[in-house]
Amino acid sequence: MSNLIITISREFGSGGRKIGALLAEKLDIPFYDKEIIQMTAEKSGLSPDFVARQEESSQRNFLFSIATGPYTGFSNPFPYDSGVSDQAYFSQTDILRELAAAGSCVIVGRCADYILRAEEKLLRVFITADPEARRRRIVAEYGLDEKGSADKIKKADKSRAAYVRRYTGEEWGDIHNYDLVINSDYTGIEGAADIILTALKARGLLN
């Protein structure tokens, strides 16, 4: 019997982490976010700092994107680029598969929606929010000023998109890559968790 896996992709400042944590609590299953960094570091022998930076500061590699882009038909980066960043990604892939095999869970970020796409009992969620609300949340949670929060949002979005594009060949935030997209400004944190539970019920994955 396969496990219930809920992946949450999220814009920086959208409250996606809080929604995932609340959902895991409601479902009484583990929640994985930054824990994955430590596990990946242990598995790969890379430092946790280095692993942590991958998703948040990934830059598009132009030559790489030509080698694996739409012109060649290749999307698996492995044969073309086996640098240390990729080692982190592949170790992380192993970790995610082990977690999914070990039991039901909620996973935030890290291309989990893509890596675990063959899971039978999977729900892929994307959390978005209005730019103004994201700025407010970041100012409140990270102690940044207005300007700093706007810069941080821009950089984080760009990095996440580049990371997803690099390792999956897909577009981060493309409507077709998720089962459910929720604007957390509209629903609130609790409301978003309720909507996810309703989707699981609709799919017959929850009573």
Added chain:
Amino acid sequence: MSNLIITISREFGSGGRKIGALLAEKLDIPFYDKEIIQMTAEKSGLSPDFVARQEESSQRNFLFSIATGPYTGFSNPFPYDSGVSDQAYFSQTDILRELAAAGSCVIVGRCADYILRAEEKLLRVFITADPEARRRRIVAEYGLDEKGSADKIKKADKSRAAYVRRYTGEEWGDIHNYDLVINSDYTGIEGAADIILTALKARGLLN
């Protein structure tokens, strides 16, 4: 007191119309889809056939897109193009505003999410579905063959995107233009309606 307005944008073959109709039934409020065509025809003096074709066969107007595109900062098309297609759009705008003022309702398509964006009690939903499921639905509902259904999907998506771009300056299906995006393959028709009801409750618009 403002009325509850639920707008449903949808990919062709995603079941968006059925979801909207079921939702309206559950909420016991009117459902508007093709009815708007007749109302617009009456208001504008144009033929219902002509009005109907606007959303489904809109072509991107290249000169128009330059005049109103990101390079100029203009997004209101009125001063630049007041052809008969635009008359249909503006009559339809009036109709949608009248409907929203008259009472709570569910409206499918027709840029209603954009036109009614200032409504206080608004939920903007987008319904998507996997290409294969869309083809199956179209084959079953419209009696088209495999090839015909694939062509029809391609053409309908292109037209809807062009129509939305032309009149709103926004991208159809862009994650940021909706409060909720649902993949109807994942949830089913009934499940999608339940998720929409949960979102309305989360927002405090429904008990």
